[in-house]
Amino acid sequence: MASISSLGLSGLPLSDLLNNLRTNESQVLNIIQDRQKAAETKLSAYSKLKDSVASFQKAAQAVGKADAFGAIAVKSGSDAFSATADATAIPGQYSIQVDKLASAQTLVYAGQADRTTDIGTGGTLKITVNGTEHSLDLTDKGTSLNDLVSAINADPDIGVNATIVNDGTPGSQYRLLLTSRETGTQNAATNITVDGNAELDAFLGYAGGGSTAGVTVQDASDAELTINGIAVTSQSNTIENVIDGVKLTLNQTTTSAASLSLTRDDSVAKKAVEDFVKAYNSLLDTVGTLTKYTVGADNPSSPLTGDSLARSVQTRMRDALSGAIDSVNGTTLSKIGITTDPKTGKLNIDDTKLTKALSEDLENVKSLFTGTTGVGARVDQTAETFTRSGGLFSTATDGLNKTISDIKKQYDATADRIDQRMETYRAQFTQLDSMVSQMNSLSSYLSQQLSALSSKSSK
Numbered sequence: 001m002a003s004i005s006s007l008g009l010s011g012l013p014l015s016d017l018l019n020n021l022r023t024n025e026s027q028v029l030n031i032i033q034d035r036q037k038a039a040e041t042k043l044s045a046y047s048k049l050k051d052s053v054a055s056f057q058k059a060a061q062a063v064g065k066a067d068a069f070g071a072i073a074v075k076s077g078s079d080a081f082s083a084t085a086d087a088t089a090i091p092g093q094y095s096i097q098v099d100k101l102a103s104a105q106t107l108v109y110a111g112q113a114d115r116t117t118d119i120g121t122g123g124t125l126k127i128t129v130n131g132t133e134h135s136l137d138l139t140d141k142g143t144s145l146n147d148l149v150s151a152i153n154a155d156p157d158i159g160v161n162a163t164i165v166n167d168g169t170p171g172s173q174y175r176l177l178l179t180s181r182e183t184g185t186q187n188a189a190t191n192i193t194v195d196g197n198a199e200l201d202a203f204l205g206y207a208g209g210g211s212t213a214g215v216t217v218q219d220a221s222d223a224e225l226t227i228n229g230i231a232v233t234s235q236s237n238t239i240e241n242v243i244d245g246v247k248l249t250l251n252q253t254t255t256s257a258a259s260l261s262l263t264r265d266d267s268v269a270k271k272a273v274e275d276f277v278k279a280y281n282s283l284l285d286t287v288g289t290l291t292k293y294t295v296g297a298d299n300p301s302s303p304l305t306g307d308s309l310a311r312s313v314q315t316r317m318r319d320a321l322s323g324a325i326d327s328v329n330g331t332t333l334s335k336i337g338i339t340t341d342p343k344t345g346k347l348n349i350d351d352t353k354l355t356k357a358l359s360e361d362l363e364n365v366k367s368l369f370t371g372t373t374g375v376g377a378r379v380d381q382t383a384e385t386f387t388r389s390g391g392l393f394s395t396a397t398d399g400l401n402k403t404i405s406d407i408k409k410q411y412d413a414t415a416d417r418i419d420q421r422m423e424t425y426r427a428q429f430t431q432l433d434s435m436v437s438q439m440n441s442l443s444s445y446l447s448q449q450l451s452a453l454s455s456k457s458s459k
Contacts, residue, residue, distance in 0.1 A: 021425055025418045032414060036407045043400045045290045045303035050386070050393045052286040053313060057383035059279035063272040064376015069358075069366035071268035072245070078258030082249045089245030091264050097257040098225045098250050102237045104180040105188035105220035107206060110213075111172030115145040115164055123197025125152075125204070129159035130186050143200050145176050152178070160189055180220060184235025188220040223250055226257070266358040273354065273369070277338060280317070281346045287314050309396050313386060318345065320382040324375040326368040333375070336365055 062068060072085035080098050112119075120143055125136040134157050141151060145164055152162040160178045167173055180187045190208045194201035203214065211217045223234040232242055237250040246262070290304040291311075304310040321340075325332050333339070337353030340346070357365050369375045386392045 018422070018425055022418070022422055025421065029411060029414060029418070032407060032411045036404060036411065039400055039404045039407065041303045042307075043397060043404070046309070046393060046397055046400070049286060049290060049304070049310060049313060052283045053317075053383050053386050053393075056276075056279040056283045056317070057380055057387060059272075059276045060376050060379035060383065063276040063369045064374065064380060066366065066370050068272040069269045069370070070362060071265045073263050073265035074246075075261040075263075076258070077260065078254060080250070080252045080254045080258060081260070082251065083260055084247050085262055086245045089243070089262055091262050094243065094260040094262070095228050095257040096225060096248075096254075096260050098223075098252065098254045100221060100224040101250055101253060102183035102223035102235060103218075103221045104183045106180075106218040107178040107189065107192075108216040108218070109176040109178075109203065110215070111167065111169055112145060112174045112176075113171050115174045118143045118147070119145075119203055120194075120197040120199030120201075123200055124195045125200075126191075126193050126195065127158055127160060127189055128191040129180070129189050131190075132159075133191075134158045138194075138197070138200075143197065145174055148176065148204075159187070182235070183220065183237060184222050185220045186235055225250065266355070266362070269358055269362075269365070270354065273338070274349065276369075276375070277347045277349055280321070283317065284314070284344070284346055309392060312392070314345075316382050316385075317379065320378040321347075321375065323373075324368065324378050325373055326364050327371055327373045328367055329364050331361070331364040331368045333368070336361075336368065 067087040070087045072087070072089040072091065074083045074085050076082055078096075081096060122139045122141070123143070125138060125148075127134050127136075134155070136151060136155055136158055138151065141147060149162040149164060152158055152160065159181055161181055163177050163179070165175050165177055167175055178189065178192075180189065189206065192204055192206040194204055206212075206215055209217075223237050223239070225232050225234075225239075227242065232239070234242075239248040239250070240246075242248065248260075287304075287310055290302055291307060292302050293305050294300045321333065333347075336357035337350030339348050339350070341348055367374060371377070384391070388394070
């Protein structure tokens, strides 16, 4: 904005006039700014609406999963074992006794005086685990205890972990330990050799069996337990595929049997349904807030009042719900206690009716929500047309962002034109101010001369 502080020498109110002209010219900028704010407000409203649709979609995906129905509650009668169950598990009572935990094999080697001195040079370390031989090339690598630990632990396939323990024995305090990476007798090392390094082979060599002069063996063991009197063995303390749908984790042995109870838990399915209904009602609240028109208010319209995209969200989501059905037995939302309020359009839940449906007719309820024509799939597919990249929200927001960018360019161009126009006015007013000032000076001079002549004539 050009300075106008030089105006006013003539006594004319040119500065005020110039300021008034700028104020008048700037009104068009205010109109442009209002358009920009309206577009930005609408863009923000679309973001809120999209988030609400995405939340409803997420709830639909959750209730549309088969494992949301028929969940199994697990209760263990002992800290000696824990269990988890999926929807394929069958309710029942089990008696479990843990006689032995699975453990890993450990080879404890004879102590060494130093952990940094190489044991021979190079060679190829070969370790056989579960019938498979794994090789580790030590060519151009150190063979000290430290180097062996680093090389063995860095190999993901060799089957053992290595560590060093200082037992405090003077002159032979450093002892190498090789421990199977997995528990169970099948995962124990059965043969260890070092080709091309006789000194290291003499130290590490192990041909299976029990302890020798150079290595102490802590044997691996398999887990042993009984389930309802049936003997079970396992390589791991995590046991699957013994009881259908159940993963059992052994923590310690027991001296007597303890109970494991599996019961159906309909609360998981009920919560998924309740969350779904809550998300739909929240979506309707969001649409209502963003599109409402308040008669008599100073600003009666909301950001999306009359917006076609907002109406489409409401209509298509309602259609997705009303058209959902269990294709096998014709189960609908209303049949399981979920109805639509005719005034608000929101969903209401009859808790007693829903609980009974889940308890007595679980498969049909499950099909209603998880089937190809069910609630979950229909809502998810409908929501996807709005939320996906290139979807309806993406198209609308891209258009608004372009509009906002164009408005900003229009604002800048208009502001530049106003500045140029005001500079022209300022130059013209400066000339006028100077000319009037000169005329005032001339007028004052002439007045003085005439006054002087008048004085002389009167004498």
